[in-house]
Amino acid sequence: MSHPADGAVFRSGLALCSLLFLGVLALGCEDPPPPPEDDPGGEVLYFEPIGFGTRARLRDTTEVVIRDSTTWAAYRDSLTATGPFRPVDFSQAVVLLAAVPAPSGGHLVEFEAVELVGDTLVAQYVLSVPGADCITAMGLTTPFQAVLARRTEAPARFVRRTEAYSCEL
Numbered sequence: 001m002s003h004p005a006d007g008a009v010f011r012s013g014l015a016l017c018s019l020l021f022l023g024v025l026a027l028g029c030e031d032p033p034p035p036p037e038d039d040p041g042g043e044v045l046y047f048e049p050i051g052f053g054t055r056a057r058l059r060d061t062t063e064v065v066i067r068d069s070t071t072w073a074a075y076r077d078s079l080t081a082t083g084p085f086r087p088v089d090f091s092q093a094v095v096l097l098a099a100v101p102a103p104s105g106g107h108l109v110e111f112e113a114v115e116l117v118g119d120t121l122v123a124q125y126v127l128s129v130p131g132a133d134c135i136t137a138m139g140l141t142t143p144f145q146a147v148l149a150r151r152t153e154a155p156a157r158f159v160r161r162t163e164a165y166s167c168e169l
Contacts, residue, residue: 041115041117042115042116042117042118042122043115043116043117044113044114044115045114045115045116045121045149045150046114046149046150047096047111047114047147047148047149048147048148049111049145049146049147050085050086050088050095050146050147050148051076051079051081051082051083051084051085051086051145051146052081052082052109052110052143052144052145052146053079053080053081053082053143053144054080054105054107054108054141054142054143054144055079055080055141055142056078056079056080056099056142056144057078057079058078058079058099058101058142058144059101060101061099061100061101062075062097062098062099062100062144063097063098063123063156063158063160064096064097064156065094065095065096065121065123065156066094066095066096066097067090067094067151067153068090069088069090072088072090072095075095075097075146076146079099079144079146081146085146086148088148090151091151092150092151093148093149093150093151094148094149094150094151094152095146095147095148096111096114096123096146096147096148096149096156096158097144097145097146098111098123098125098144098145098158098160099142099143099144100127100142100143100144100160101140101141101142102129102140102141102142102143103138103140104130104136104137104138104139104141105130105136105137105138105139105141106129106130106134106136106137107127107128107129107130107141107143108127108128108143109125109126109127109128109143109144109145110125110126110128110145111123111124111125111145111147112124112125112126112161114147114149116152116154119154119155120154120155120156120157121149121152121154121155121156121157122156122157122158122159123149123156123157123158123159124158124159124160124161125145125158125159125160125161126160126161126162126163127143127160127161127162127163128163128164128165129162129163129164129165130164130165130167131164131165131166131167132164133166133167133168134165134166134167135167
């Protein structure tokens with residue numbers, strides 16, 4: 001035999017569950033928020049590495065667009081690449097160079113993207129640095145990378161991102 005209060009408790013619990021379900025359902029039926037405004041972005045430019053290394057006779061961070069062979073020869077002579085630099089046709093291309101002095105070994109510079117945004121050439125690169133668990137050679141280094149991109153006379157802006165990597169096995 002059931003007690004008359006048991007039915008009332010059941011009905012009030014059922015009513016509460018129904019209200020919660022309808023509330024969740026109503027939230028799910030709202031119009032979705034508008035998508036974020038599109039980033040105007042720019043024209044993605046193809047680029048290719050022509051040389052990299054960890055030694056350079058450059059005292060400061062260097063982020064430069066090189067548009068002629070004379071300027072490239074001066075920079076190239078100050079860089080010690082891991083192999084020979086690839087040739088450059090300056091009538092078709094420019095050289096983007098990023099070099100960052102570092103306090104120890106284990107640092108690496110690598111371009112990630114090159115875009116023409118409005119009237120500005122935007123070159124994005126990452127500086128990879130050894131994490132706290134890494135053992136590196138002590139001594140000043142200057143990691144660098146040089147890449148080719150389609151020739152443009154646009155002014156340039158370099159964007160550096162620093163990322164630590166782990167040496168844990």
